Amino acid sequence: MAPKSKEKPKTSQPPPAIEDLFTTLDRHINRSEYEQAVKVADQVLSIAPAPADEDAIRCKVVALVKDDKIDDALSVIHSFHKLPIDLGFQKAYCLYRQNKLDEAIACLRSRERDSETSLLEAQILYRLGKTDACVDVYQTLKDSEIETAEVNFVAGLVSAGKASQVKGALETWRIKPTSSFELAFNTACSLIENGNYADAEQLLLTARSSFLSSHHCQLFSHNIFAFVNHINLETLTDDGFADEDIENELGPISVQLAYVQQVLGQTQESTSSYVDIIKRNIVDESSLAVAVNNLIALKGSKDVSDGLRKLDRMKDQDSQIFKLSQALDAKLSQKHKEAIYANRVLLLLHANKIDQARELCAALTGLFPESVMPTLLQASVLVRENKAAKAEELLGQCADKFPEKS
Incomplete structure (x- = not known):
């Protein structure tokens, strides 16, 4: 029997060069x-000399964030916290994405001020409803090279109740409102706040045309008219949108145009626009929520059950009482959230669900401590319960607490 040939020893392949x-x-x-980027980053980290390669860690965190795996990105940041690598900005951004806004702003406080840090700080302040502070930070970015600074600055002014200052601010920044569709949109929001609906409508249509021409695309033949003051701080960066993507990106403009129709008394047209937007079920949750809320406001006491069902879809399913989902709570402005909660209470009153209305009103005081809206709604509930004297007393206390709003 012939002897077996010896197997050649397997030679291990050398790792690829870094x-x-x-x-x-x-x-x-x-x-x-x-996903592939994360795997390659792990390869680098497996062969990189100690301490681990800083660039690979940063690339891994960025890839995870871009892939919307925020929890994983934070885990990576925490796992390398003992290394002399500054990941404070990335950590703050992840916390911002998780809507842990107080933690995010605290994370930025120890960092040196630069344009990138200031931009994130301003966005966090905006989410926190600290619009005056947000505007102050954007003022410092006037001479920066951040492309979205003026867009977000205008959004901040409108949210801070300073819509009348937008025109002067744009002149100071030497920027035309039509320089981008995002800026045109936010400037149109300021015109709406100032009651200049005709010019706002034209600017919204300009914003829509600017978006379509810049992406060399056309919409489906939907009715595009609609909106309420929805201000989007996020800007577009991707090209090559599919038709469905375009519909979603145009959601805020569509809703705002419908709102203009609504305030101009074009009830039938605005109702049709809102219904069309809701039927399309656009991905932009905040625009969809605003459209639903505005449609409910238009219908008033009609279709109360349908209105309550529509609002139920916005609810945090783990909450016993009505509470907006975490995603909506993070995206909607205080003004929009107030309007939705107020309409919820009014619908409950129309449906004669007094106990639920009273319970929700009690929760609103904590949600909106600087607003008179919870007190006004509580007074409405008391009136429905034939407690007019108590309602009057409550309103008097509110007037003493908020004399400037009485």
């Missing part, structure tokens, strides 16, 4: 192949 891995990593990120 330079090659980074080339691959860069290619994956540029192609939005974030």
Whole structure:
């Protein structure tokens, strides 16, 4: 029997050069192949000399954030917290995305002020409803190279109740409101706040046309008319939108145009526009919520059950009483949230669900401590309960607490 030939010893393949891995990593990120990018970053970290390669860690965190895996990104940041690597900005951004706004702002306080940090700080302040502070930060970005600074600055002015200052601010910044569709949209919001609905409508239509022409696309033949003061701080960065994506990105403009129709008394047209937007079920939850709320306001006491069902879809399913979902709570402005909660209470009163209305009113005081809206709603509930004297007493206390709003 012939002797067996000896097997040649297997030679292990040498690991690829770090330079090659980074080339691959860069290619994956540029192609939005974030899952593959994370794997390559892990390869780098497995062979990188101690301490672990800082660039690979940053790339991994960025890829996870881009892939909307915020929890995973934070885990990576925490796992390397003992290394001399500054990931404070990335951590703050992740906390911002998780709507942990107080933690996010605290994370930024120890950082050196630069344009990137200031921009994130301003966005966090906006979410916190600290619009005056938000505007102050954006003022410092006037001479920065951040493209979205003027867009968000105008949004902040409108939210801070300073819509009348927008025109002067744009002149100071030497920027035309039509320079981008986002800026045109936010400037139109300021015109609406100032009661200049005709010019607002024209600017919204200009914003819509600007978006379509810049992306070389056309919409489906939907009715595009609609809106209420929905101000979006996020800006578009991607090209090549599909038709459905375009519909979603145009959601805020569509809703705002419908709102203009509504305040101009074009009830039938605005109702049709809101219904069309809701039927399309656009991905932009905040615009959809505003459309639903405005339609409920238009219908008043009609279709109360349908209105309550529509609002139920916005509810945090784990909450016993009506509470907006975490996603909506993070995206909607205080003004929009107040309007939705107020309409919920009014619908409950129309449906004669007094106990639920009273319970919700009690919760609103904590949600909107600087607003008179909870007190006005509580007074409405008391009147329905034939407690007019108590309602009058409550309103008197509110007038003493908020003399400037009485």
